[in-house]
Each structure stands twice: as C-alpha cells, then as structure tokens.
Amino acid sequence: MNRAAAIGSITLTLASVLALTACGGSGGAGVAAGAKQTLTVWAMGTEGEKLGDVAKVYEKAHPNVTIKVTPVGWDVAHQKLVAAAAAGKLPDVVQMGGSYLGEFADMGALEPVDTTTFKQGDYFPAAWQQGQYDGKTYGVPWYVDTRVLYYRTDLAKTAGIAQAPATMADLQKDAAAYQSKAHTKYGLYIQSAGLDTVQSFYPFLYSVGGAILDDTGKPVVNSPEAVKALDYYSSYIKKGLTQKSVPPGYDVTKDFNTGAAPMFIGGPWMSGLIAENYPDLKGKWAIAPLPADTKGSVSMAGGSSLAISADSQHKAAANDFIKYLTDPAGQADWFTRTNDLPAARAAWNTGKLATDPDLKIWKQQVETSKTIPSEPKLTEITSKVDTAIGAVTQGSSSAKSALDQAQSQIEGLVK
Known part of the structure; x- marks a missing residue:
C-alpha cells in the first residue's frame, strides 16, 4: 500500500x-x-x-x-x-x-x-x-x-558530518551530532508508537537479519535479531534523539524544513512534497541509501x-x-x-x-528491499508488532517480553 x-x-x-x-x-x-x-x-x-x-x-x-x-x-x-x-x-x-x-x-x-x-x-x-x-x-x-534516508546537508556541515551515515552505528552517532553541534531539537525522526509503527521499524529489523514471518510464513518476531533491532530502535527514544510521541496527522516534512528533525526515513513521494512546499530548502537536503547493519542496507518494500x-x-x-x-x-x-x-x-x-x-x-x-509474506490476517499480524514497539518505546516493557507476547499472538493468526 x-x-x-x-x-x-x-x-x-x-x-x-x-x-x-x-x-x-x-x-x-x-x-x-x-x-x-x-x-x-x-x-x-x-x-x-x-x-x-x-x-x-x-x-x-x-x-x-x-x-x-x-x-x-x-x-x-x-x-x-x-x-x-x-x-x-x-x-x-x-x-x-x-x-x-x-x-x-x-x-x-x-x-x-x-x-x-x-x-x-x-x-x-x-x-x-x-x-x-x-x-x-x-x-x-x-x-x-x-524507504531511504532523507537528511539536511546544510545542518550536517554545521554538525561536522561529512557524508551520509553508512552504518546503523553511524546513524545514531550523526543523530547525536545534529543535536549537540547543530542544535536541532531531535536527531532523527522515527515513529515511536501507534498504527503502522512497524513500517518505520522494518529497516532496523531487516538490516540485522530479523523478520516478522520467515520465508515459509512461520512467525519469528521474537528472534534474537528482532529483539536486538527493537532494543536499538527504542534507544533513540530513550536517549531523546527522537520524539516519544507525535500528534495525529504529524507531518515530518515540516520539522525537516525547520531543522527540528534533520533526518528521517521516508518514501519517494516525500521528495515531491519537500520540493513543492519548501522550495527554499533546495540544495540543503539529500537522500541516501539506508545505513547498513549486519545484513546490509535493507529497506521495506x-x-x-x-x-x-x-x-x-x-x-x-x-x-x-x-x-x-x-x-x-x-x-x-x-x-x-x-x-x-x-x-x-x-x-x-x-x-x-x-x-x-x-x-x-x-x-x-x-x-535490496524485503516484504512480509502475504497472509489473510496480515493487517492484524502487523498491528501486534505495532503494539510491541509502542510498549517498549513508551517504557512499559522490555523488547524481549513485548516481542514474546507478539509472537504468541501472531502464532494464532497465521494460516
């Protein structure tokens, strides 16, 4: 979709x-x-x-x-x-x-x-x-x-960042540099909770070798790789590098324009929105492949x-x-x-x-993008992962406990 x-x-x-x-x-x-x-x-x-x-x-x-x-x-x-x-x-x-x-x-x-x-x-x-x-x-x-990485090149220079982050470790390092040196409000926008949070989480999950369902359709959302990915994802919220919550209808391009959110992960239509709504940003931003982890740079499809x-x-x-x-x-x-x-x-x-x-x-x-195997109850399946992510980012559960619960729920939903 x-x-x-x-x-x-x-x-x-x-x-x-x-x-x-x-x-x-x-x-x-x-x-x-x-x-x-x-x-x-x-x-x-x-x-x-x-x-x-x-x-x-x-x-x-x-x-x-x-x-x-x-x-x-x-x-x-x-x-x-x-x-x-x-x-x-x-x-x-x-x-x-x-x-x-x-x-x-x-x-x-x-x-x-x-x-x-x-x-x-x-x-x-x-x-x-x-x-x-x-x-x-x-x-x-x-x-x-x-999805690819959008980033403010002008603010990157102020933060002492010479190029787009190549690894997930670089991504968090750069997010902190934007905040501390370019004095942006946040370093990176990722969705912290709510419907379709999983779409923001996929690149972190896939790039470390995790998945919700494996290629045979078997639920694997509580694998060690998935737990690692969610721990890392939630660290952006815990360190104040991204918003803990956002209002309904939030438009990241507005914060991208002001510099409050100098990096975000977004789809191709975002380029047109930025160019059309914020022409003064021309020459001040760029896109790059998503930072790589142990399995390379892997985005959602x-x-x-x-x-x-x-x-x-x-x-x-x-x-x-x-x-x-x-x-x-x-x-x-x-x-x-x-x-x-x-x-x-x-x-x-x-x-x-x-x-x-x-x-x-x-x-x-x-x-290099990946997609989740088709299932009759796919929307319900991904909603369980949305809930798990929100529980961790909002501080009410550990990544392991939240994903164990999601695993149990998803096992009852797959055909």
Missing part, C-alpha cells in the same frame, strides 16, 4: 467468507479480448485519480474496450473491497495493496496470474512476492515503494499489484489492460504521471529513470 493512509482491518463475518468462497472462480472463459465490452477498474488514492487519463489513451488504441475507472480512497478501500467481494461484485481489475492481497486470495476472490504473460524475472523480487499467496501469484506488480476478479467475465481484456500498465513503457509513463517507482526492472533503463542520481539511489534500495 502506498503513502499511506493508516488503514484498519475489517473482520469478515462467517457469512461473507462463505459467500466469497462460493463465488470465487465462477467467471468462466467470459468475453473475448477483441469483443466490444466495458472493463471496470478500481484504483486507490492518487493512483485512482490518475488512472483515468491512462485509460483514455488505452481506449484510443483499443476502441472496442471502454475502461470505467472508479477512484477509491485508501481510508475506505478495505471496507468497499470486502462488501464487493461478498456480493460477488468485485470490479474486473482491482488495485491490491500488499496487506490486502493474501486476504482476498485466500477467499477465492482473485484470479491467479497468467505467468506465461507476466514473468517473475521481469520485476523486482520483493514486488513480485507481494502478489504471491500460498504458492500462487494473484497480483501483477504495478509500482513499488521503499511496499507498493501495489493489479489483480483480476475471479468472477470477471472480461479476463482476457483485463489481462491485456494490466499488460499495458505493467510493461516497461507503461511503467515509465506511469512514473512521469505519478512518481510511483516502476516495479518492472526494464523501465529503469531509459530516460530520467536511468540517469537521475537520486533515482539510482531509489533503484539501489528497491533491489
């Missing part, structure tokens, strides 16, 4: 689950790709707002197909998807955030991907993995999201896939439209419209994607 909005998981009733199971896969061969037809598509957030323009271009080259795009807000996306799937009325093509796909694939609501048309090797590994569930692929990578409803009567046309959106040319075009990072490797070989120094940093980070 992208930029996102904090989205709560909605628990399905037994009746909904039964309805979904009953309706899955009943679409049959459906309408041929060349027949006159209307293709329904749901896309979320900014993507939903922009996709209509691309659909019009596609329609000109495919006059037999009318694309009906419905923008859906991320704040209501899950509820709408659940209701539509339960009624057997999912659109032909639907954008799936990473935390959703396992849930809907498990219900039988999604059509497996045609892997003779869409090939795994054409996409970044973490992007492809987000579309997989239970040994099958249900989503074609549309765009990929990751997010983004979205495109999936076809199992009940769609327009699967051939849906497949063709998804191919148009996810081939290298379509991905490069989508980047120019949205700044979403292409999930297709070949899209990075031309134009600005191939030559811009900052984009090379994003590509480098995507290459």
